[in-house]
Amino acid sequence: MTKRLSSAFFARPVDLVARELIGVRFLVAGVGGLIVETESYDQSDPASHCFQGRRTPGNEAMYGPPGHAYVYRSYGMHWCINFTCGNGSAALIRALEPVAGVETMVARRGVEDVRKLCAGPGRLCQALGLSRMHDGASLLRTPFELRERGAPVSVAVGVRIGITRAVDLPRRFGMRGSRFLSRGIRE
Numbered sequence: 001m002t003k004r005l006s007s008a009f010f011a012r013p014v015d016l017v018a019r020e021l022i023g024v025r026f027l028v029a030g031v032g033g034l035i036v037e038t039e040s041y042d043q044s045d046p047a048s049h050c051f052q053g054r055r056t057p058g059n060e061a062m063y064g065p066p067g068h069a070y071v072y073r074s075y076g077m078h079w080c081i082n083f084t085c086g087n088g089s090a091a092l093i094r095a096l097e098p099v100a101g102v103e104t105m106v107a108r109r110g111v112e113d114v115r116k117l118c119a120g121p122g123r124l125c126q127a128l129g130l131s132r133m134h135d136g137a138s139l140l141r142t143p144f145e146l147r148e149r150g151a152p153v154s155v156a157v158g159v160r161i162g163i164t165r166a167v168d169l170p171r172r173f174g175m176r177g178s179r180f181l182s183r184g185i186r187e
Contacts, residue, residue: 005139005146010066010085014040018091019157019173021083023149026093028128029142031101033118035093036175037182039160041082042089061136063088069144071125071135078122079131083139094161094172095119097180098127120182158185 005024010017018040026032061070061084070082070090082090096118098105105117105127118124125131139146154176159168161183174185 002148002150005067005148007065007067007140010083010139012085014042014085014089014091015171017083017085018171019155020149021091021093022155022173022175023151023153025099025145025147025150026096027100027145028130028134030145031104031128032145033096033099034175035095036097036178036180037093037095038173039092039094040089040171040173041092042085042087064136067139069130069134069137069139071130071132073132074122079125080121081125081128081130081134092121093124094121095174095178095180095182096124096127097175097178104129115179119180156185156187158187 002025009020018038021035021038024035026035061068064084066084066086068084070084071079074080080092082092084090098114098117102114102117106112108129109117109123109127111117116123117127137144156174156176157170158172158174159170160172172185174181
């Protein structure tokens, strides 16, 4: 079996971490799969919750140590999970290829189409049972499990989705050829 990720993995530039998360196995209490899509955000990015050092009680986890969960509500409806990289930077987990606990994900989402279980950050969090209670939690302890890629993957790079600022930055990463992406990536 592959090795678990360490805090050193996350204590690097967020663009590198977001790219290298593609193909990593991500489980929450035994439910999850392979990360197939991420986006990166940092303090220099106008689309980031921490742009120019903006600090609030809601984004405090992004300023904590690398390797923790930053969970927030998007549009007041959906939970989204990011993996912190320190100093106000984090990688948004946009999509997974479901591998473990698929029946649990189907029950939580009420959706039978496996491709749609975790295709998008809100769907992913619902399928994995993630909420604000996970905000600030270490990704290196239960209920989380993160394991290195089992094999090399080809990563596509494109622009991010669902933002209104810095829309042209190539900070979206996806597993080339995956049918589990939230949307295709134009390179």
